[in-house]
Amino acid sequence: MMNVWTLFIPELYCLLMAVVFFGLAMSARPNPRRDYFAALFMAGVGVVVALACVRLEGTLFFEAYRVDLFSQVFKVMLAMGFFLVVCLCTELNGIEERHHPEFYLFLTTCTLAMMMLVSSVELLTIYVALELSSYSLYILVPLRRGHGVDVEAGIKYLMVGACASAVMLFGLSYVFGVTHTTYLVEIIHVLPGVIGTPAAIVGLLLVLCGFFFKLAVFPFHFWAPDVYQGAANQVTAYIATASKVAAVAIIMRVVALSGGSSKYLVDMLVTLSIASMTLGNLVAIVQKDMKRLLAYSSISHAGYVLIGILSMSATGYASAIFYALAYLVMNLCCFLVVVKVSHDGSDLKIAQLAGLHRRAPLLAMALMLAVFGLAGIPPTIGFTGKFLVFAAAMEKGYVALVIIAMINATISLYYYILVVKAAYLMEPDEELPRLPVSIPTKVLTVALVTAMVVFGVAPSYLLEVARAAARMLM
Amino acid sequence: MTVYGAVFYILAGVILIATGLAITRRNLVHSIVYLVISFFGSAMLYYLFGAPLLAALEIIIYAGAIMVLFLFIIMMLRVEPSALRKPTLRQWLPAGVLGLIYVAVAILVVTTDPGSQTILETALARPRVFGRFLFQRYWLSVEIVSFLLLIALVGALYLGKAFVKEGGDQKEDQS
Numbered sequence: 001m002m003n004v005w006t007l008f009i010p011e012l013y014c015l016l017m018a019v020v021f022f023g024l025a026m027s028a029r030p031n032p033r034r035d036y037f038a039a040l041f042m043a044g045v046g047v048v049v050a051l052a053c054v055r056l057e058g059t060l061f062f063e064a065y066r067v068d069l070f071s072q073v074f075k076v077m078l079a080m081g082f083f084l085v086v087c088l089c090t091e092l093n094g095i096e097e098r099h100h101p102e103f104y105l106f107l108t109t110c111t112l113a114m115m116m117l118v119s120s121v122e123l124l125t126i127y128v129a130l131e132l133s134s135y136s137l138y139i140l141v142p143l144r145r146g147h148g149v150d151v152e153a154g155i156k157y158l159m160v161g162a163c164a165s166a167v168m169l170f171g172l173s174y175v176f177g178v179t180h181t182t183y184l185v186e187i188i189h190v191l192p193g194v195i196g197t198p199a200a201i202v203g204l205l206l207v208l209c210g211f212f213f214k215l216a217v218f219p220f221h222f223w224a225p226d227v228y229q230g231a232a233n234q235v236t237a238y239i240a241t242a243s244k245v246a247a248v249a250i251i252m253r254v255v256a257l258s259g260g261s262s263k264y265l266v267d268m269l270v271t272l273s274i275a276s277m278t279l280g281n282l283v284a285i286v287q288k289d290m291k292r293l294l295a296y297s298s299i300s301h302a303g304y305v306l307i308g309i310l311s312m313s314a315t316g317y318a319s320a321i322f323y324a325l326a327y328l329v330m331n332l333c334c335f336l337v338v339v340k341v342s343h344d345g346s347d348l349k350i351a352q353l354a355g356l357h358r359r360a361p362l363l364a365m366a367l368m369l370a371v372f373g374l375a376g377i378p379p380t381i382g383f384t385g386k387f388l389v390f391a392a393a394m395e396k397g398y399v400a401l402v403i404i405a406m407i408n409a410t411i412s413l414y415y416y417i418l419v420v421k422a423a424y425l426m427e428p429d430e431e432l433p434r435l436p437v438s439i440p441t442k443v444l445t446v447a448l449v450t451a452m453v454v455f456g457v458a459p460s461y462l463l464e465v466a467r468a469a470a471r472m473l474m
Numbered sequence: 475m476t477v478y479g480a481v482f483y484i485l486a487g488v489i490l491i492a493t494g495l496a497i498t499r500r501n502l503v504h505s506i507v508y509l510v511i512s513f514f515g516s517a518m519l520y521y522l523f524g525a526p527l528l529a530a531l532e533i534i535i536y537a538g539a540i541m542v543l544f545l546f547i548i549m550m551l552r553v554e555p556s557a558l559r560k561p562t563l564r565q566w567l568p569a570g571v572l573g574l575i576y577v578a579v580a581i582l583v584v585t586t587d588p589g590s591q592t593i594l595e596t597a598l599a600r601p602r603v604f605g606r607f608l609f610q611r612y613w614l615s616v617e618i619v620s621f622l623l624l625i626a627l628v629g630a631l632y633l634g635k636a637f638v639k640e641g642g643d644q645k646e647d648q649s
Contacts, residue, residue, distance in 0.1 A: 025628075061614040102632060109625050116618065128618040135622060139629035 007058045007067045010075050011119075013049045014112035017042045021105035030098040036089055039104045043083040046111075050079035063183060064122035070472035071119040073465060074249040077325055078118070081242030082111045084332050085234055087444055093345030094232030096145050103143055107238060110136035114246035118253075123172050123182040123207075126250065130168075130210060133246065134161050137239060144232040145345070153223075153230025160223040164213030171206025174199050184257060192259030201264050208254055214247035215302045216295075218275040228295035229347055236291055237335035240298055241328045248305055248324040252317055255309050256473040269310035270401055277303030277408040285415045290338055290348040293415060294331070297374060300412060301327055307405055308389040311396045317470035319388035322463060326373070326385035326455075333370035333448045337363050340441060350419060354426040360435040364423045366445045373452055375416040376409050381456040388463070482522060489515035502548050506541055513537035527601045 005012070020042065024035060054072045059065065085107065095103050113133035120126040138161065142154030176182055178200045179190040194200045213220040228236045258265050280300030287293040305327070308320030340363055341356065342348040357364040373382030386409065390402045437445075455462055489512050496508035517532040599607075609616060 022628075062611045064612075064614050099632070102628065105628070106625070109621070113618075116614075122615075124612060124615045125618065128615050128622060132618055132622045132625065135625050135629065139625070139632065142633065 010050045010053050018108045021101050025101035032097050032100050035100040039086045043086040047079045047083045050076045064125045066121045068472045070469040073469040074118040075115050077245050085238045088234050088339045094144050106136040106140045118249040121184040140235045141231045153226045157223045157227045164210050168210025171203045174203025188257050195262045211247050211251045216299050217302045218272050221299045225292045225295040228291045233339045241331050245324045273303045273306035281408050281411045307393050311392040314470050316392040318466040319392045321466040323385040326381040330370045330373040337367040350422050353422040354428040356423040366449050368420050371416045371419050375413045379456045381452045384456050384459045485515050510537050510541050
């Protein structure tokens with residue numbers, strides 16, 4: 001009995017955090033410093049807990065829940081994403097002070113839900129875990145101070161999310177109807193045999209739609225720009241990083257169910273991947289708002305990740321895991337700059353970056369590296385990630401897809417360079433004071449930059465972990 | 475016609491009328507009351523078909539919990555019966571035509587399809603078995619759902635508060 005609960009420790013720890021924030025939310029007087037340090041400390045411990053549990057293995061709750069290297073690696077990423085987002089909350093100006101405990105509470109419950117999502121191997125559990133994470137985000141988006149855009153963004157998010165949920169439930173019913181079970185362990189034996197039938201393939205695709213919404217893949221991307229812009233900067237950072245990582249994990253789990261033998265599924269994923277990449281990159285070019293630009297860039301990155309997943313080989317899955325991690329680090333670095341530059345919590349226009357190299361040289365350098373990473377320029381982790389994903393696709397012979405992806409990467413370079421140009425070459429209309437960058441922020445920035453470069457040049461350790469995790473899926 | 479048959483047609487008729495009234499009332503409270511009547515009818519239908527547990531759940535969950543919640547929300551928000559325009563012919567004609575097609579097809583299916591004559595095997599589950607199955611095998615899902623409800627409640631509280639505050643601000647602006 002003891003053993004069972006040891007497997008569940010990262011989730012239990014998250015639950016404990018949620019309880020603490022729930023208690024803090026009850027307190028009569030708002031105290032942002034107390035909330036911040038409580039969150040920072042507990043999130044930091046959370047990363048340690050997740051790391052300590054990385055080697056655990058076993059199944060729980062009538063086999064509905066599997067703890068293996070795959071799930072634990074993603075839990076570490078989620079805990080890290082959560083911790084880093086909390087690190088950005090020193091000046092949480094976008095949210096009213098008395099709502100800070102609620103803000104941390106919903107971040108925690110969302111992390112908890114995603115941890116359960118990456119471990120669930122039963123359709124019903126997957127669905128409710130997904131809903132829990134979505135509900136937390138639905139409330140986080142309109143938490144922003146000042147009404148107007150944020151309410152619209154919140155409603156849009158809720159509407160698209162509810163539609164995606166409905167579509168997904170419809171797909172789940174098909175999958176259940178075809179396989180007569182909700183357990184992935186049994187489905188993986190039955191489904192490859194019947195994947196040729198329309199009901200199975202349609203069901204699987206519809207189930208995937210629910211996760212495509214989370215990842216903002218082409219037909220379900222409408223929410224991304226508005227929500228990115230409408231939500232508080234820190235919330236956007238969370239949506240753009242941790243929630244994407246969880247989506248990648250669960251899409252891999254579901255795609256792996258098909259057994260890799262379905263031509264239709266591959267064709268469909270190729271189409272969605274190309275559509276996402278192209279649309280995201282082309283629309284990103286005309287964006288003036290930094291967060292909207294990052295939103296469209298995230299749509300295109302969803303396309304790149306899909307390339308790794310649709311290869312449906314161990315290399316492909318490993319490359320997708322690596323890409324998810326790379327994306328987490330690069331995007332967090334971008335959002336670190338966004339949060340610090342717009343310290344009053346407002347939206348950041350790209351033009352506002354002008355003169356950043358003089359106002360805060362370290363942040364400007366971090367932004368440049370992160371943006372080059374997103375574009376896929378060596379020696380950053382972004383280049384390594386793209387290289388691995390493309391290599392996995394080439395191995396399977398998807399040459400045309402890789403060529404289209406490369407053209408897209410070139411297009412994306414244009415708008416990423418625009419950001420760097422704003423930060424380094426453009427001068428502000430009026431002289432702006434230097435940005436105050438605190439010591440902890442400096443440490444965090446340097447750590448992220450180091451991670452981007454070091455793992456870009458020497459990815460072998462991370463890649464080994466990713467490969468070992470991907471083997472769990474096969 | 476047996477007495478069960480008679481009961482069935484009476485119930486079916488009541489459900490149809492109640493649901494029809496529910497979707498046509500302008501006053502939200504009235505339509506909810508009619509919907510509750512319709513749910514009670516469905517519950518009795520389930521009982522008639524030999525599914526007492528389903529009947530009980532229908533009353534407890536749908537007619538009881540959900541509808542009472544609806545009533546609470548409507549009373550809390552004090553939604554005035556909206557002065558909506560009556561839908562024009564152009565608006566309801568497509569819906570009417572499509573609905574008629576459905577009715578026609580349904581009659582066709584029921585009268586011609588030999589499959590409609592076969593009697594389906596009844597699947598019986600005792601409440602005890604059902605409960606055990608749910609709370610053992612799907613224990614985790616049930617727990618996550620309960621947590622989900624908590625989060626939804628906190629969120630509703632927050633959004634409700636923000637809504638009220640905004641309303642207050644507007645009043646100050648007007649004065």
